[in-house]
Amino acid sequence: MANLNWTKLTQGLDAPPTLVNWLNKASEEQLFRINLKELSRQVKLDVATLIDYFLRAVLAGQFTLNWAYYCRVCGGMPGFKHNFKELKSSEQCPLCSAVFRNSLDTNVAVTFTVHPGLLPLPETLSQHAFDAMVKNFKEQKSSLPQEFLSGLEIINNPLYHELFGDDVLSTEESLEISRITLLFTDIKGSTQMYSQYGDATSYRIVRDHFKILFSAIEQQRGVVIKTIGDAVMASFLKPVDAINAALEAFQAFQQEKWEVLGGGLEIKMGVHVGPAIVVNLNDRVDYFGNTVNLAARIQGVADNHMICFSRDILNDAPVKARLKAWTETNASKIYRRTASLKGIDGPVELYSVV
Numbered sequence: 001m002a003n004l005n006w007t008k009l010t011q012g013l014d015a016p017p018t019l020v021n022w023l024n025k026a027s028e029e030q031l032f033r034i035n036l037k038e039l040s041r042q043v044k045l046d047v048a049t050l051i052d053y054f055l056r057a058v059l060a061g062q063f064t065l066n067w068a069y070y071c072r073v074c075g076g077m078p079g080f081k082h083n084f085k086e087l088k089s090s091e092q093c094p095l096c097s098a099v100f101r102n103s104l105d106t107n108v109a110v111t112f113t114v115h116p117g118l119l120p121l122p123e124t125l126s127q128h129a130f131d132a133m134v135k136n137f138k139e140q141k142s143s144l145p146q147e148f149l150s151g152l153e154i155i156n157n158p159l160y161h162e163l164f165g166d167d168v169l170s171t172e173e174s175l176e177i178s179r180i181t182l183l184f185t186d187i188k189g190s191t192q193m194y195s196q197y198g199d200a201t202s203y204r205i206v207r208d209h210f211k212i213l214f215s216a217i218e219q220q221r222g223v224v225i226k227t228i229g230d231a232v233m234a235s236f237l238k239p240v241d242a243i244n245a246a247l248e249a250f251q252a253f254q255q256e257k258w259e260v261l262g263g264g265l266e267i268k269m270g271v272h273v274g275p276a277i278v279v280n281l282n283d284r285v286d287y288f289g290n291t292v293n294l295a296a297r298i299q300g301v302a303d304n305h306m307i308c309f310s311r312d313i314l315n316d317a318p319v320k321a322r323l324k325a326w327t328e329t330n331a332s333k334i335y336r337r338t339a340s341l342k343g344i345d346g347p348v349e350l351y352s353v354v
């Protein structure tokens with residue numbers, strides 16, 4: 001046992017009793033590079049609850065957050081950083097000499113270690129971990145755990161965004177992401193709305209619409225990446241979360257009694273999923289790449305009051321199930337069409353739901 005009074009330490013940090021109990025009994029070894037996916041199974045708490053507690057505990061100086069990157073060729077772990085901003089686009093593996101690109105959801109794993117100011121851990125723990133890694137390498141086994149909390153799961157966490165959102169990459173670096181879901185929204189005819197109802201009224205409408213949208217995005221564990229005028233770009237770990245956020249916002253928009261707007265607010269939404277790169281733009285996390293462009297274009301061609309999405313979104317099994325339930329409950333259907341999108345080669349198959 002590590003002899004720390006976690007009952008006292010975790011006060012005010014929203015730690016569930018089973019977790020406090022585990023912490024109180026934890027050995028020094030258990031408090032070293034905690035894998036939240038494994039801990040989740042042990043203490044039977046969902047990963048989201050654990051992430052929330054550990055992020056607050058990092059802010060309170062009780063844990064350090066480790067961004068460990070593994071070699072994508074041999075699976076060794078060349079090192080880790082304590083800040084997201086220290087991660088590099090590519091690294092050379094000291095074990096197999098391969099140069100590899102860091103991918104936030106493929107080879108970057110986040111763990112938590114008790115803060116040395118609270119409990120200095122013996123050097124032997126790091127040495128044992130290193131020896132085990134070298135042994136794996138010799139036996140041609142990867143040291144990357146089967147289940148791990150990925151860097152993407154952390155940067156796409158709403159609480160991380162709120163507490164550590166200013167910890168961004170160096171402007172020189174970009175990290176790969178193998179799969180991210182993006183939602184773009186925009187208000188139809190907002191220029192006309194401003195000229196018809198005046199700035200103050202229009203601003204109130206836009207502000208209320210942001211409130212509804214942001215709440216739906218947060219409910220589905222998404223993160224608002226940025227707003228561009230009245231448009232919103234948000235990111236999600238899973239396609240179904242983005243579709244749920246869009247449907248939820250859509251329903252809320254319909255129920256809202258918009259002052260002056262007789263026919264209600266006309267909103268257009270687009271959803272797409274695929275690989276992207278994460279960068280630092282104006283000191284905030286931002287995404288770039290073909291997937292981002294395509295998601296924005298899909299939003300651009302969405303009809304009023306429609307959620308438009310790509311075939312990659314439709315082919316996601318949880319999305320299929322969700323849309324089936326939605327269309328049955330709301331007596332609606334999924335429309336299919338092909339469209340030419342600016343800057344994208346060839347016609348693109350698109351689907352819409354209302």
Ligand SMILES: [Zn+2]
Nearest residue numbers: 071074093096
């Ligand atoms: Zn290697």
